[in-house]
Amino acid sequence: MFDTGSTAFMIVCAMLVLLMTPGLAFFYGGLSRRKNVVNTMVMVFGVIGIVAITWTICGWSFAYGGDGSIPFFGGFDQLGFLSGTSDMLAEAEAVPEDAVYPSIIDFVFQMAFCMITTAIITGSLAGRMKFGAVCAFVAIWTIVVYPPLAHMVWGGDGSLIGDTIGALDFAGGDVVHISSGLTGLILCLLLGKRKGFGMMSYRPHNVPFVALGAALLWFGWFGFNAGSQFAADGVAGLALINTVVASGAALVSWMVVERVKVGKPTLVGAATGLVAGLVVITPAAGFVEPWAAIIMGLIVSPICYFAISFCKAKIGYDDALDAFGCHCVGGIVGGICTGIFCVPELSWTDFGGLIYTGDVSLLGSQILGILITIVFVGVLDVVIGLIVKACFKGSLRVSEEEEAQGLDVAAHGESAYPAYIGLD
Numbered sequence: 001m002f003d004t005g006s007t008a009f010m011i012v013c014a015m016l017v018l019l020m021t022p023g024l025a026f027f028y029g030g031l032s033r034r035k036n037v038v039n040t041m042v043m044v045f046g047v048i049g050i051v052a053i054t055w056t057i058c059g060w061s062f063a064y065g066g067d068g069s070i071p072f073f074g075g076f077d078q079l080g081f082l083s084g085t086s087d088m089l090a091e092a093e094a095v096p097e098d099a100v101y102p103s104i105i106d107f108v109f110q111m112a113f114c115m116i117t118t119a120i121i122t123g124s125l126a127g128r129m130k131f132g133a134v135c136a137f138v139a140i141w142t143i144v145v146y147p148p149l150a151h152m153v154w155g156g157d158g159s160l161i162g163d164t165i166g167a168l169d170f171a172g173g174d175v176v177h178i179s180s181g182l183t184g185l186i187l188c189l190l191l192g193k194r195k196g197f198g199m200m201s202y203r204p205h206n207v208p209f210v211a212l213g214a215a216l217l218w219f220g221w222f223g224f225n226a227g228s229q230f231a232a233d234g235v236a237g238l239a240l241i242n243t244v245v246a247s248g249a250a251l252v253s254w255m256v257v258e259r260v261k262v263g264k265p266t267l268v269g270a271a272t273g274l275v276a277g278l279v280v281i282t283p284a285a286g287f288v289e290p291w292a293a294i295i296m297g298l299i300v301s302p303i304c305y306f307a308i309s310f311c312k313a314k315i316g317y318d319d320a321l322d323a324f325g326c327h328c329v330g331g332i333v334g335g336i337c338t339g340i341f342c343v344p345e346l347s348w349t350d351f352g353g354l355i356y357t358g359d360v361s362l363l364g365s366q367i368l369g370i371l372i373t374i375v376f377v378g379v380l381d382v383v384i385g386l387i388v389k390a391c392f393k394g395s396l397r398v399s400e401e402e403e404a405q406g407l408d409v410a411a412h413g414e415s416a417y418p419a420y421i422g423l424d
Helices: 004-031 036-066 077-092 104-124 129-145 146-154 160-165 174-191 209-229 234-262 265-283 288-313 324-340 359-392 400-405 407-412
Strands: none
Touching: 004 036, 004 104, 004 209, 004 265, 036 077, 036 104, 036 209, 036 324, 036 407, 077 129, 104 129, 104 146, 104 174, 104 209, 104 265, 104 324, 129 146, 129 407, 146 160, 146 359, 160 209, 160 265, 174 265, 174 324, 174 359, 209 234, 234 265, 234 288, 234 400, 265 288, 265 324, 288 324, 324 359
């Protein structure tokens, strides 16, 4: 018999992670300009539909199929989820000795991960990318980039990053946050800056939307991190506790930074700090003690704040809703901190964190894993971006007239606030 408690736990966790993507739509929608809120949200919803198809047809197979003989790719044996479905349903008749819950639940749990990862990318593109080009890029990215990266990190024996290199990623520092944030940066560089960038202030148009989206993300993240233990046990409980305390510490830290820098803490800042704390603890959730999670939360907010408020302006890239500054930067910080604070007894490898062992082996593996992720994702992003650009008459970007009008009306023929059509 399967463990019914863990089975129910994993189903609930999958549902919580599925909730995160529409939650992100509210978060991004609130941060966007009034004339682009519908477009910002529909990009996120579009991801839900596209990933539901690509993950079923080939994503699952490319990530978790095969026999483990290829370090950077799953296999073709479960294309269309056909043989995979038969194998998984057969477990009901003959339960594997070491099985805790039916592996068919993993399919939807990992699909939800792919959805939220891909949706994060769209925050960098707000207000200027053709919707068709977004959909085309997402469709290719969820076949060519995300599944192989998931296999490299979580593919088990023989996987490049998780096994050969020995880097730890409990719930997606490399796979989710670094990959999505970096992709957002590369696309915004390919797109170019929004009209008026650097000369005018872009303010969130709906602060309550931001708070609602952050709350939904926070709630869903408990399934995201705790569910990555794949069992209802003590480590899942530890991951849950660490998720709460790291996000809380980061929220406080962000408000302190705002108080020092601008004189007033803001609700948008508190929500952003909350998300930054969730990001930083993701790769370490089941590996560190709560005191370390608090430290990670306290340090990530100043680093992400610096990346968003200083580096973006200094370098001049237009990451509209700061997917790179929050997710990629926060994911890198979390991955490095895992190499420092990982409890040896909780490690998936033979190595523990630097402060426990005095050994830099795990820290070195973490850094190498991050670098491989950056190179792999970055190169493929550029290639896919240029291919999509060529398919859309040499431009990923809407016309100047459409950008000025706002993509809600220009691209979708509707407005979140009909009385304000034509106004920003």
